[in-house]
Amino acid sequence: MHRYKFVLYRPLQFLPVLFGISIITFVLVRLIPGDPARVLLGTRATPTAIARIREQYGLDEPLWLQYFYFIQNLGRGEMGKSILYKIDVLRLIATRIEPTLMLVITSVVLSILIALPMSAIAARRQGRLPDQAVRVVSTMGIGFPPFWLALMLIIFFSVKLDLFPVSGYGNTLPEKLWHLALPSLTVALSLSAVVTRSLRAAMIHSLRSDVATAARARGMPESIVFWRHVLPNSLVPTINLLAVNIGWLIGGTVIVESVFALPGMGQLLVRAIFSRDYMVVQGVAMVFACATVLINFLADIITVTVDPRVKL
């Protein structure tokens, strides 16, 4: 149990991180030129109408006081009200979080399904033709621009084969997964390239390790050596790689969401920034930041669980 002690004190380290992010976001959003009240009411609004809106959303208060209110609200689990949508920011985010979350989960699952067999084949035949092929494909795959890959997948799977829809989301779970097929394939193809490279290197390393040699010496068949000893020992660096990349992954979903017109957090963020919807930008930034921090924390817990040697 001693090894899990970090679970208790690590969350304390999150507080300064989230505090820093809240300040940076607050300042950044308010540096954007333009008045939210004017964006909301249009160019022909009367000064009194603008003043009323500014008062209603607390925009006439001094900056430090606005920040104080923001933190105070955050403490009560509130994030203020969207100027554009006129509803509570948390409720607004709740309506948009599902497509993004589903996209991230399906992409990660899909990329592991692609990367695991690829790297296993490559590592077990190191230096031979299958390995060289996997190396070239994964090295190239890292450089695929998601917005372009998405269009190419649309040409092939939607236009030529008429298999998957081009845009939108759907209502039932099967419908949603059907709509998510191409978006998550887009993300997964790029992500699996990164994962394959990491897994292959880790597998080659553990194939040569003493553990594997000892297992072989006991007469264990190579396939069992691989699945029981090599694979578990190769997972730790990959789990950490996925966790480190999660911020990048969330960012990447914004592009994919916009190509496939998925009504997720990314689209909400883009619209909020350009309409100066302060509260929404702050809310989305905080949710993204919390997700990043939380996933890295989870990765640490998984690492300690999978590999008893690791001490954090």
Add this chain to the structure above:
Amino acid sequence: MSVSATRFSVSTSLNRWFGQHLSLAIGAGMLAFFIIMAIAAPLIAPYDPVVQMADARLQPPSLSHPFGTDNFGRDILSRVIWGTRIDLQIAFIGVVFPFIIGTMLGTIAGFFGGLVDTVFMRIVDIILAFPFLVLMLSIIAILGPGLTSFYIAMALVGWVSYARLVRAQILVLKNSDYAVAAVSLGFSRMRIMFRHLLPNAIAGSLVFVMSDAVLVLLNGAAISYLGLGVQPPAAEWGIMVAEGQPFVTTAWWITFFPGLSIVFLAFAFSLLGDALGDLLGVHE
């Protein structure tokens, strides 16, 4: 058993030598090809990249237009060639500033340690958890669309990776014999940091430059694709993909070739990164 083991090692080392120099040769060759294309764009592009030819709209690839034409009758091949200038510039500028800033800060944090290092690591934590896109889009909203906003955002965020790599190395190296010897000889801190420690700590960062160039290139093209970076009618690969998107079902060549150029330039960087990693003995 011993025979097969020997054969194994000989064949892998041969493979290794071959693989190393092959990826170095192909990577360097491809990058040189793109650089020459960028420099010689006015000489080798068959048409003007922005001139619209009303009688040659949406033509599929042919002898006179090898990559076809777009909806304004502009020659895609010429636009791809001219686009090399902007996309190479994106990869270069987007990497240079983070590299310089990160290397300096990482060296200082690792060398001085203590409070400096603690503060440094907290800032790194914040930036790593900060959603890059929020920063990117906010800076574009503040300064207006364009590559300058993109470079500033990259510089603010990108230095973290370099700083962490260098710092980790400096932490180890500052206790090495030659560093202690340099201290006892009375050399200044600046001299020890930048003349003795940094040259030995920088290999990992140099290799990372290549992977970073791929990320920066993809980000820059994506920002232009969203309409927030390079502005039309300039020829840049990301914006060309965006311009061809409405015609993707009828005229695939408008989007296909610019995207493929991004893939190949990124591939060149990745190959060079791998080869450099092997040569310098740096492994991820």
